[in-house]
C-alpha cells in the first residue's frame with residue numbers, strides 16, 4: 001500500500017520510468033513506430049493494459065513533420081532520426097551510406113517521404129508460398145489489412161495528373177523472346193531445397209510465372225489498363241488518411257508523356273495488385289488538414305485518452321527478459337522488457353505478450369542482446385545464447401538507387417522556386433498557413449514501375465540471366481535455404497512481366513546526386529532515380545557490442561550481385577534516353593549528373609557506384625519463414641523458441657516488394673493485432 005501511494009499510474013504519454021515499471025501490463029510493445037502504434041492502438045480497443053516503450057519523443061503539431069513538402073527536413077537531426085550509417089560498401093567506392101530511421105513517436109512514418117503505394121499481387125503471393133500457405137500472407141489475405149489501415153480519398157479527375165486523362169485506355173504489346181528459365185539453375189535450386197517442404201514449381205507458380213509467359217519462349221502478353229481507380233480495393237474508414245497531390249510542377253506532365261511515348265503504360269489503378277506502369281501515387285497526407293498522416297496522429301492520438309494505453313517516451317529497450325525455464329515444448333516465456341531511461345535500467349512486466357516493433361535495425365539488435373540469434377555472434381559478446389536462431393539479422397534487403405539529375409531550362413516551376421525566389425517562398429508559406437493549399441502541400445508522387453522487358457532488349461535480358469545463373473551456381477554453397485527459395489521466386493519474377501524490377505522516381509526539384517551535393521543558385525532541376533526492386537544481394541544487421549546503446553552494424557552488401565550491378569547501370573542509361581526523348585527533352589538544359597561526358601558503360605558504372613544511395617526501405621532481418629529455411633518468426637509472427645514474443649514491423653517482410661514500405665508495414669501491424677486478439 002505504501003508503494004502504491006508513492007507511484008501514480010500514468011495515463012497517455014508518460015516520462016515516468018518508475019511508474020511504468022510498476023504497472024502490470026498485459027502487453028508491452030517495444031517501439032512506438034509505424035507498426036508498433038498500430039498494434040498498440042488496436043489492442044487498446046479491448047480492455048487489455050498496453051504499454052509502449054519508445055526511444056523518441058511525442059512531437060504533435062511539429063511543422064517539420066506535418067507540412068507535406070517538409071519531408072526530408074528532419075533527416076540527420078537526432079531529435080527525429082537514429083542516423084544509421086552502413087559499413088563501407090565495397091561496390092560503392094567503400095562509402096558508408098546514411099540510413100535514416102525515425103526516432104520519434106510514429107517512427108519512420110513521421111520522417112518518410114509520404115509515398116503510400118502497394119506492390120504487385122505476385123509479391124505477397126510469394127510471401128505466402130515461402131510460408132507454405134500458412135498464416136494468410138498472400139494478396140487476398142493482406143488486402144483486408146491494407147484497407148483497414150487507410151481512408152482513401154478518391155482524386156478529382158482534374159486533380160489526377162493534370163493534362164493527362166486518367167481514364168485514357170492504352171494497350172501495350174510486349175513481345176517476349178526470352179528463353180525459358182535456365183534448367184541448370186532450376187536443377188540446382190531443386191537439389192538445394194531437397195528435404196524442405198518447398199518445391200521449385202510451387203514457388204514459380206506463386207511468383208506468377210505461368211500468369212504471363214510461362215516458361216515458353218516467344219510468348220506475347222497483352223496488358224490492358226482498367227478505366228478508373230478501383231475504390232473497392234481501398235479502405236474508407238482506416239486511421240491513415242491518404243490523398244493525392246493537388247499541386248504539380250509544370251515539368252511533370254511532359255515527363256509523363258515522355259515515359260508513355262517510350263511505351264510504358266499509364267496505370268490508372270495501381271493499388272489493385274497490378275502496379276506496372278507510370279502512375280500518380282497516393283500520399284499519406286490528410287486531405288482535410290493537408291498535414292502528414294502518420295502513426296502518431298492516425299493510431300495513437302485517437303486512443304491517447306484511454307486509461308489502458310500508456311506510452312513511455314525517451315526510453316530505450318535494452319533486453320527482453322525470458323523465463324529461466326522452458327515449457328514442455330521447449331519454449332521460453334517472455335516476461336518483461338528492460339529499458340534504459342536517463343542512464344538507469346528498469347524492467348516493465350507483461351503478463352500476456354511482448355511485441356517487438358523496433359524496426360529493421362533495432363529489432364534484430366534487441367533479439368541478439370537478449371540471447372536470441374546466431375549463437376556464435378551472440379556469445380562472442382559475452383551474451384548467453386538462449387535460442388539458436390541463425391536467421392536473426394540476416395536477409396537484409398533494400399531498394400538501392402543512383403539518382404540522376406538534370407538542369408531544367410529557365411521559366412519552369414519546380415520545388416527549386418522555394419529556394420530561388422524568396423518572395424514566392426513567403427507567399428507559399430502564407431498560402432499554406434491560411435488556406436492549406438499550394439506548393440507546400442505537395443510531395444513526390446510520379447512513379448514508374450517496370451519489368452526489364454519494358455526497357456531492355458531480349459538479348460540483353462538473356463545475357464543478364466546467363467551471368468546471374470553462373471553466379472548463383474558458382475556461389476551455391478554460400479546461400480541459405482531461404483535464399484535458394486527466394487532466388488527461385490526472383491528468377492520467376494524476371495519472367496513475370498507483371499512484377500516490376502525497377503522503379504523510376506520522378507522528383508521536380510534538386511536532390512543531391514553522385515557529383516553534385518548542393519544546388520547552384522537560381523537553378524531549376526529534375527531528378528530521376530532508378531531504384532532496384534528485387535536485388536539478389538543480401539545484407540546483415542548484427543550487434544558489435546553487448547552495450548545496448550551501441551548501434552548494430554548495418555551491412556546491406558549493396559550491388560554484390562552481378563544482376564544488381566548490370567540492371568542498375570542499364571536503368572541509369574535508360575534515364576539518359578528518357579531525358580533525350582520529347583517532350584521532356586525540350587525542357588532539359590543540361591545533363592547535370594551524370595554529366596554528358598559520361599556516355600559509356602564503364603562511365604555509367606562508375607557513376608552508379610559514386611551515386612549509390614538507399615531509398616530507405618530496408619526489410620527482412622527478422623523474417624517470417626519456416627524455421628528450417630532460416631526463419632525468425634513463424635506465420636503468426638511468433639519468435640521461434642518462444643511462447644509469447646512476437647515481431648511486428650518491417651523486419652518481418654519475407655522478401656522485398658515493388659512498393660515503398662509503409663502501407664505493408666501498417667498492414668503487418670493490423671494483422672499482428674488481429675492474430676494476438678484471436679489468441680487472447
Ligand SMILES: Cc1cc2nc3c(=O)[nH]c(=O)nc-3n(C[C@H](O)[C@H](O)[C@H](O)COP(=O)(O)OP(=O)(O)OC[C@H]3O[C@@H](n4cnc5c(N)ncnc54)[C@H](O)[C@@H]3O)c2cc1C
Nearest residue numbers: 031033034035055107108112113114115317650660661662
Ligand atoms: C527517410 C525515409 C523515407 C521513407 N520514405 C517512404 C515513403 O515515402 N513511403 C513509404 O511507404 N515508406 C517510406 N519509408 C519506409 C517506411 O517509412 C518504413 O519502412 C516504415 O515506416 C518502417 O516501420 P517500422 O514499424 O518497421 O519501424 P519504425 O516506424 O521505424 O518504428 C520503429 C520505432 O521503434 C523505436 N525503437 C527502436 N528501437 C527501440 C528501442 N530499443 N527502444 C525503444 N524504442 C525503440 C524507434 O524510435 C521507432 O519509433 C521511408 C523511410 C525513411 C527512413
